[in-house]
Amino acid sequence: MTAAIQVNAVEKSFGNVQIIRDLNLSVAKGERHAIIGPNGAGKSTTFNLISGHIKPTSGEIRLNGEVTSGLRPFEINRRGLSRSFQVTNVFARMTVWENVRCAVLWATGHRYAFWKNVDSLPEVKQRTAQILDDIHLSHRRDVPAGLLTYAEQRELEIGITIAGGASVIMLDEPTAGMSHAETERAVALIRRLTEGRTLVIVEHDMSVVFGLADRISVLVYGHIIASGTPEEIRGNPKVKEAYLGEEVD
Amino acid sequence: MTNAPTPSLAAAKQESSGALGFYGVWLLAAAALVVLPLVFSSGGSLTSFSLIGIAIIFALSYNILLGQTGLLSFGHAVQYGLGGFLAVHVMNAAASHNWPIPLPVIPLVGGIGGMAFALLVGWVMTKRAGTVFAMISLGIGELVASSSLILRSVFGGESGITTDRTSLMPLFGWTFGPQIQVYYLIAFWVLVSAIAMYALTRTPLGRICNAVRDNPERVEFIGYDPHVVRYLAYMFAGFFAGIAGGLTAINFEIANSAYLGAMQSGFVLFSTFIGGTAYFFGPILGAILVTYLQLGLTSVTSVWQLYFGVIFIGIVMFAPGGIAGILMKHRPLIRAGTLGTVIPSYLVAAIPTLAFALGIILTIETVARFSGGDPINLLGIPFVATAPTTWAAAAVLVVGGFLVARITWRRVADAWDRAATVARDRGYLA
Numbered sequence: 001m002t003a004a005i006q007v008n009a010v011e012k013s014f015g016n017v018q019i020i021r022d023l024n025l026s027v028a029k030g031e032r033h034a035i036i037g038p039n040g041a042g043k044s045t046t047f048n049l050i051s052g053h054i055k056p057t058s059g060e061i062r063l064n065g066e067v068t069s070g071l072r073p074f075e076i077n078r079r080g081l082s083r084s085f086q087v088t089n090v091f092a093r094m095t096v097w098e099n100v101r102c103a104v105l106w107a108t109g110h111r112y113a114f115w116k117n118v119d120s121l122p123e124v125k126q127r128t129a130q131i132l133d134d135i136h137l138s139h140r141r142d143v144p145a146g147l148l149t150y151a152e153q154r155e156l157e158i159g160i161t162i163a164g165g166a167s168v169i170m171l172d173e174p175t176a177g178m179s180h181a182e183t184e185r186a187v188a189l190i191r192r193l194t195e196g197r198t199l200v201i202v203e204h205d206m207s208v209v210f211g212l213a214d215r216i217s218v219l220v221y222g223h224i225i226a227s228g229t230p231e232e233i234r235g236n237p238k239v240k241e242a243y244l245g246e247e248v249d
Numbered sequence: 250m251t252n253a254p255t256p257s258l259a260a261a262k263q264e265s266s267g268a269l270g271f272y273g274v275w276l277l278a279a280a281a282l283v284v285l286p287l288v289f290s291s292g293g294s295l296t297s298f299s300l301i302g303i304a305i306i307f308a309l310s311y312n313i314l315l316g317q318t319g320l321l322s323f324g325h326a327v328q329y330g331l332g333g334f335l336a337v338h339v340m341n342a343a344a345s346h347n348w349p350i351p352l353p354v355i356p357l358v359g360g361i362g363g364m365a366f367a368l369l370v371g372w373v374m375t376k377r378a379g380t381v382f383a384m385i386s387l388g389i390g391e392l393v394a395s396s397s398l399i400l401r402s403v404f405g406g407e408s409g410i411t412t413d414r415t416s417l418m419p420l421f422g423w424t425f426g427p428q429i430q431v432y433y434l435i436a437f438w439v440l441v442s443a444i445a446m447y448a449l450t451r452t453p454l455g456r457i458c459n460a461v462r463d464n465p466e467r468v469e470f471i472g473y474d475p476h477v478v479r480y481l482a483y484m485f486a487g488f489f490a491g492i493a494g495g496l497t498a499i500n501f502e503i504a505n506s507a508y509l510g511a512m513q514s515g516f517v518l519f520s521t522f523i524g525g526t527a528y529f530f531g532p533i534l535g536a537i538l539v540t541y542l543q544l545g546l547t548s549v550t551s552v553w554q555l556y557f558g559v560i561f562i563g564i565v566m567f568a569p570g571g572i573a574g575i576l577m578k579h580r581p582l583i584r585a586g587t588l589g590t591v592i593p594s595y596l597v598a599a600i601p602t603l604a605f606a607l608g609i610i611l612t613i614e615t616v617a618r619f620s621g622g623d624p625i626n627l628l629g630i631p632f633v634a635t636a637p638t639t640w641a642a643a644a645v646l647v648v649g650g651f652l653v654a655r656i657t658w659r660r661v662a663d664a665w666d667r668a669a670t671v672a673r674d675r676g677y678l679a
């Protein structure tokens with residue numbers, strides 16, 4: 001079976017600083033894959049490469065077997081990959097409802113339509129309401145996204161990401177800055193909403209990572225030093241040395 | 250908050266009253282457009298109404314770019330002017346070849362002209378938003394305005410190209426010679442264009458325009474190419490600007506290079522911004538006010554542009570949401586029933602603020618008319634520009650007015666804060 005995401009020997013330099021070196025990653029369809037690693041390791045850069053935000057200096061990226069390196073983000077999104085951002089990235093002046101609805105429009109086939117009334121598209125309405133319900137923001141539907149609390153914005157960020165129904169979901173530190181209770185709620189949400197889809201998640205909370213992920217990749221200095229099941233990662237001496245230290249024992 | 254209706258109920262209620270309000274507003278607008286010339290029937294008001302109507306379409310078209318899509322254009326008059334020129338050429342051709350084209354469809358020709366130009370240059374222009382787009386729009390504006398003086402066969406040089414609107418096929422006995430018939434032609438297009446532009450904001454494209462305005466980067470990750478969105482918005486803006494240009498050509502029976510120039514582009518930016526870009530009706534208010542001021546001020550003062558500058562700076566600094574923004578700020582207070590607590594402070598503040606404004610006007614006119622010019626007439630009181638008493642009066646009004654006004658402004662702010670807090674506590678955010 002072809003992998004959902006296949007990264008082959010990707011390198012990325014900014015100027016003459018090489019940030020990503022010989023990156024190889026394979027995420028199977030339906031798998032929950034966590035990427036961990038110290039700050040500045042290149043996790044967000046990896047997300048940017050896979051989602052088309054930036055182009056690799058060399059190497060190749062495939063989505064469901066099709067080469068996507070070199071494509072624009074919206075072309076990759078249309079092929080079934082959707083990502084969230086580490087720093088909240090929503091439509092600040094638009095309401096919560098409108099934020100989610102915008103993310104539903106392309107996927108429901110309405111594209112650039114200027115001859116349809118957006119308020120009278122039943123499947124758009126229904127799907128938007130469903131997503132709002134899923135992310136527990138129905139009661140905030142008419143509030144401009146810029147006025148939400150931090151935790152609510154993070155949930156909206158997830159809502160926008162999953163709204164299009166992409167088969168591959170990438171979440172960049174979705175629980176960063178959340179309290180313990182908020183994190184638990186968000187993880188339950190992520191688990192439920194990505195059921196049956198492929199998930200790639202960057203996460204710092206090790207209990208979340210080991211509880212959620214089927215497989216884990218450890219990124220250090222732009223290179224994946226280990227990839228495997230939680231047990232394999234836990235027992236890997238290289239990982240212990242480079243990143244996890246004593247904390248997992 | 251506790252006894253607030255459940256969200257779904259509130260939403261349903263909002264939707265049904267929204268639909269009713271929606272048709273109500275347009276019916277009211279249509280009725281107003283029909284009745285206006287019957288109430289104010291002088292030739293002067295008919296001319297003013299015609300110009301205001303055209304300005305409304307033009308400003309609304311500009312707001313497709315500025316308010317809806319976040320594109321600041323310094324050359325929107327290009328599409329307007331080219332629409333006007335195409336309209337004139339088609340009118341002349343129709344007259345000389347006896348084409349069966351009635352005058353009321355000519356604005357559509359203007360729209361096609363504006364859109365065709367947008368189609369041609371838009372793809373390159375809208376590749377980037379922000380400063381890049383603003384600069385290119387300025388460049389294109391200058392380019393077209395200056396070529397219009399060189400390409401004499403198309404643009405008629407300095408004098409422009411004239412036409413005769415009565416030479417086209419009459420429609421239901423209307424020749425469109427009298428201004429009243431032209432007014433109704435314009436009113437019809439104002440209504441149709443405004444409804445169409447409002448409807449556009451309610452389409453998938455219209456919503457994504459807002460998303461591109463707020464965050465073009467994120468738009469790329471929900472399947473949309475912001476470049477295509479901007480390009481489409483630019484074409485629609487060009488289309489409606491062209492309709493406005495076509496109407497202007499009909500109204501004045503001429504198209505000249507001034508239609509295309511920076512003055513005209515500045516005028517529409519002014520109207521739109523002063524009216525307020527965040528609400529659909531903002532540019533309508535702006536177009537009415539600015540056109541009315543322009544018509545009124547040009548006859549009483551030679552430095553009317555200076556007043557525009559002062560108003561514009563005032564709006565940018567103190568009310569960046571424009572008139573619509575100021576009005577809509579009151580909505581939560583009205584809903585919460587606390588508006589009554591701020592009105593007295595407004596009334597108190599109005600007096601010294603008016604004195605301050607009069608002082609500014611007196612100062613400007615004194616400077617403008619110091620070396621010759623008519624005597625100043627302010628609220629029926631004559632002032633001589635060279636008299637020290639005039640200077641003293643101006644100084645007293647400016648300084649005294651400002652000092653007192655500042656105190657009353659603070660009171661307005663305090664009263665406002667209290668009322669807004671109460672409104673927030675009662676659950677009214679907007």
Ligand SMILES: Nc1ncnc2c1ncn2[C@@H]1O[C@H](COP(=O)(O)OP(=O)(O)O)[C@@H](O)[C@H]1O
Pocket residue numbers: 014019037038039040041042043044045046
């Ligand atoms: N656009 C960029 N230009 C230059 N350097 C960048 C850019 N994006 C990321 N970097 C650098 O790449 C490194 C990895 O960043 P990032 O991928 O955000 O790390 P992580 O998400 O693992 O914390 C950092 O040193 C960062 O400064």
Ligand SMILES: [Mg+2]
Pocket residue numbers: 043044045086
């Ligand atoms: Mg990061």
